[in-house]
Amino acid sequence: MNxxxxxxxxxxxxxxxKMLLFMLATPVLLMLILGTVLSNAFSGSQAAGDIRVLxxxxxxxxxxxxxxxxxxxxxxxxxxxxxxxxxxxEVQDGSYTGFMMIKEAGIHYYGNSRSKLExxxxxxxxxxxxxxxxxxxxxxxxxxxxGAAAAAGGNAGLVKETxxxxxxxxxxxxxxxxxxTTMSIFYYAATAGQLIDNERVRNTAxxxxxxxxxxxxxxxxKVIGNVVLNTLFVAVVVFIxxxxxxxxxxxxxxxxxxxxxxxxxxxxxxxxxxxxLIKGKAAGAVIMIIIxxxxxxxxxxxxxxxxxxxxxxxxxxxxxxxxxxxxxxIIYGNDSGELFAASEAILLNIGISAALLAASIFxxxxxxxx
Amino acid sequence: MNNVLQLKQLTKTYGDFAxxxxxxxxxxxxxxxxxxxxxGAGKSTTIHMIASLIPxxxxxxxxxxxxxxxNRRFAKSNIGIVPxxxxxxxxxxxxxxxxxxxxxxxxRGALLKSRTEEALAFVGLDDKHRSFxxxxxxxxxxRLNIACAIAHRPKLIIMDEPTVGIDPQSRNYILESxxxxxxxxxxxxxxxxxxxxxxEICTRIAIIDHGKIIAEGTQAQLKSIITDQKTIGxxxxxxxxxNLEKLSGIAGVRSVEANEERREIRVSSDAEVNxxxxxxxxLLADGMEIRAVExxxxxxxxxxxxxxxxxxxxx
Numbered sequence: 298m299n300x301x302x303x304x305x306x307x308x309x310x311x312x313x314x315k316m317l318l319f320m321l322a323t324p325v326l327l328m329l330i331l332g333t334v335l336s337n338a339f340s341g342s343q344a345a346g347d348i349r350v351l352x353x354x355x356x357x358x359x360x361x362x363x364x365x366x367x368x369x370x371x372x373x374x375x376x377x378x379x380x381x382x383x384x385x386x387e388v389q390d391g392s393y394t395g396f397m398m399i400k401e402a403g404i405h406y407y408g409n410s411r412s413k414l415e416x417x418x419x420x421x422x423x424x425x426x427x428x429x430x431x432x433x434x435x436x437x438x439x440x441x442x443x444g445a446a447a448a449a450g451g452n453a454g455l456v457k458e459t460x461x462x463x464x465x466x467x468x469x470x471x472x473x474x475x476x477x478t479t480m481s482i483f484y485y486a487a488t489a490g491q492l493i494d495n496e497r498v499r500n501t502a503x504x505x506x507x508x509x510x511x512x513x514x515x516x517x518x519k520v521i522g523n524v525v526l527n528t529l530f531v532a533v534v535v536f537i538x539x540x541x542x543x544x545x546x547x548x549x550x551x552x553x554x555x556x557x558x559x560x561x562x563x564x565x566x567x568x569x570x571x572x573x574l575i576k577g578k579a580a581g582a583v584i585m586i587i588i589x590x591x592x593x594x595x596x597x598x599x600x601x602x603x604x605x606x607x608x609x610x611x612x613x614x615x616x617x618x619x620x621x622x623x624x625x626x627i628i629y630g631n632d633s634g635e636l637f638a639a640s641e642a643i644l645l646n647i648g649i650s651a652a653l654l655a656a657s658i659f660x661x662x663x664x665x666x667x
Numbered sequence: 668m669n670n671v672l673q674l675k676q677l678t679k680t681y682g683d684f685a686x687x688x689x690x691x692x693x694x695x696x697x698x699x700x701x702x703x704x705x706x707g708a709g710k711s712t713t714i715h716m717i718a719s720l721i722p723x724x725x726x727x728x729x730x731x732x733x734x735x736x737x738n739r740r741f742a743k744s745n746i747g748i749v750p751x752x753x754x755x756x757x758x759x760x761x762x763x764x765x766x767x768x769x770x771x772x773x774x775r776g777a778l779l780k781s782r783t784e785e786a787l788a789f790v791g792l793d794d795k796h797r798s799f800x801x802x803x804x805x806x807x808x809x810r811l812n813i814a815c816a817i818a819h820r821p822k823l824i825i826m827d828e829p830t831v832g833i834d835p836q837s838r839n840y841i842l843e844s845x846x847x848x849x850x851x852x853x854x855x856x857x858x859x860x861x862x863x864x865x866x867e868i869c870t871r872i873a874i875i876d877h878g879k880i881i882a883e884g885t886q887a888q889l890k891s892i893i894t895d896q897k898t899i900g901x902x903x904x905x906x907x908x909x910n911l912e913k914l915s916g917i918a919g920v921r922s923v924e925a926n927e928e929r930r931e932i933r934v935s936s937d938a939e940v941n942x943x944x945x946x947x948x949x950l951l952a953d954g955m956e957i958r959a960v961e962x963x964x965x966x967x968x969x970x971x972x973x974x975x976x977x978x979x980x981x982x
Contacts, residue, residue, distance in 0.1 A: 302770050309767075310758045500752040504815065507718045508771035509743040665721045 299510045303518025308526050324481040324534050328542060331477065332470035335599070348415045349392075351377040351384045354399040363399075363426065370422045391466070395419055403427065405457045467545065467625060472600060474544030475624045478534055479617050480597035482560050483588050485527050489568025490584045492519050493667050502667045512661055520565060520654070527561045528554075547628030552639045556627065559646035560620045563653075570653035573660040591615045619645055670732070671696050671823050671854040672717065677726035679712050679878075686712040688878035689726065694823075694856065694871075699849050701869030702858040703971060709878035710858055711751070714825055717856075718748045731822060744772055747821035747853075751828040753808045755800050755815060761787060762796040765814050772819035786818035787811075790844060806837025813844065817853075824848060825856045830864060842868055862968045872967070876975045886967060893965040893973055896921065899943060900963055901932045904956035910949075917945050922972075935969060 367374040377384040384396040394415045395408040408416035496502040538544040572580045595617025626638025672694040679687040687709045704710035715721045728735045735742035766783045790810035830838045873883040914923045919940025924933045
């Protein structure tokens with residue numbers, strides 16, 4: 298009962314209207330700004346120099362002929378090592394711009410629906426190959442509706458183009474709804490670092506300890522109170538982004554919130570542990586440095602692409618990376634994938650939190666006072 | 668009368684330094700017990716050990732006959748502490764503050780509500796239930812500080828300098844409150860830097876210095892310790908021309924203090940030396956106009972000064 302009373306007290310002392318508005322307005326505005334300004338970075342297109350196309354040739358057209366023509370158009374052609382099915386999957390997940398099946402009868406090109414510009418460039422290449430190779434067949438039938446297909450200009454007789462529906466990916470607003478929400482959660486570590494210190498500064502630590510309440514009850518009550526309070530904040534931020542900005546949070550909101558809550562527990566535990574490990578104002582400085590680095594490497598300000606550079610290597614160690622990836626997995630993955638992504642992130646967050654809380658309790662036990 | 672509190676050879680050390688050194692003391696039911704000591708004397712450390720805020724190095728504390736280490740919750744439930752610093756939540760209303768702390772002592776439902784209201788009424792804040800302490804004056808905050816400590820009706824109330832930094836009106840209110848709490852059955856431990864407060868309300872007093880109790884008893888008993896000393900109060904028209912060094916050099920004079928505000932010179936002297944004429948003669952020779960002369964009984968301040976060698980307000 299005392300734990301609950303202390304938890305409720307934590308919520309009551311946070312009724313500062315100005316602070317509440319600031320805590321809500323910051324992530325909501327940041328989402329809007331980043332989601333709008335950086336929308337081009339999320340169009341799903343690749344740069345023209347990066348057009349990579351897989352092919353399987355069952356005609357007399359040789360690899361050298363193809364390579365020569367592709368080079369002239371700035372397209373990288375790669376012979377598919379696996380079968381057609383696997384190649385189409387690689388196109389759908391965005392690893393390649395397209396796949397072409399070259400037969401004597403003609404060429405069937407399968408392009409990713411998100412790469413419209415690149416498909417246009419490839420289209421020019423296809424016409425050249427078909428004409429030079431004197432492919433005979435006429436392929437005139439084209440699929441009708443979206444996702445399905447589009448005609449391939451004036452060479453429709455020799456080339457059939459099918460647009461494959463690319464795997465769903467977050468747009469700018471979808472991405473920053475996730476990234477800014479998790480970033481704002483990470484900032485709770487700064488306030489968590491002052492949870493115990495505030496009781497000392499307000500002199501209420503003595504009064505709490507003089508009451509028939511154990512240190513553990515005080516500690517647990519404060520943690521629970523702040524987890525509940527921050528969860529409410531996060532819920533408001535998530536629903537604002539969902540209904541005002543139309544951000545995609547997927548259909549499994551329960552799992553999304555489980556990951557977010559596990560991250561809240563993580564950040565509060567981290568703030569508390571650092572405030573116990575490092576006494577005084579230095580703790581606040583250390584927490585802020587960790588927050589900034591975690592946000593930078595965790596993709597809060599820009600999407601980190603895993604291309605082996607320093608930032609992408611460091612990003613693996615940011616709690617925001619694994620939490621954000623889990624959320625993307627839940628929102629855009631299939632049923633089995635989303636459960637795996639969520640459980641991995643939740644276990645990591647809660648596991649590390651348990652270790653951090655244990656360290657805090659160990660130090661608290663040795664201390665006089667809180 | 669039963670002992671509400673008993674300290675047995677109580678010791679607290681930090682490394683080689685003994686903040687409290689084998690201190691023994693008994694406080695009986697119904698007393699207002701004054702705890703006097705200069706800063707660093709060990710007074711707060713003792714209070715913190717009684718309130719279970721810090722662990723005991725050696726010795727024993729009994730509250731209502733029970734060892735506090737073995738009966739921690741029982742002891743805490745029967746003690747109410749008014750800390751020296753104001754210990755309230757500025758972002759919770761006065762009512763929420765008292766209710767929260769009283770709730771920690773196990774009060775629930777209707778009883779919690781009525782005790783919260785009673786405590787606020789007791790300190791004169793019954794019309795401020797919904798007000799936030801951040802809008803309160805220093806005196807009102809001090810009163811709320813007390814309300815938070817008494818709502819659970821503790822048998823023993825520890826008040827650590829409850830009147831620091833407040834106006835005379837609030838101070839009188841608090842002193843009257845202490846007397847009322849005592850009349851209602853609570854035993855009070857009261858510490859203060861204001862000797863006149865201790866003289867006004869305390870039934871028994873202990874003087875602590877270097878972690879040890881050096882004197883203990885009623886005011887009369889403590890004053891009787893100083894039988895070889897007298898205090899002479901001399902009221903003058905103006906302090907201009909006063910030469911303290913010359914007065915200090917007169918035979919038998921132990922100390923001379925000048926109170927500019929009250930235009931009074933206070934001379935502590937050996938009781939057996941008849942030096943009043945000489946003191947007056949020196950003052951007149953310096954051109955001072957004497958308005959009144961009074962020989963006084965030693966005050967608690969004098970007792971404290973004599974026993975500890977320093978004033979209560981010395982740092």
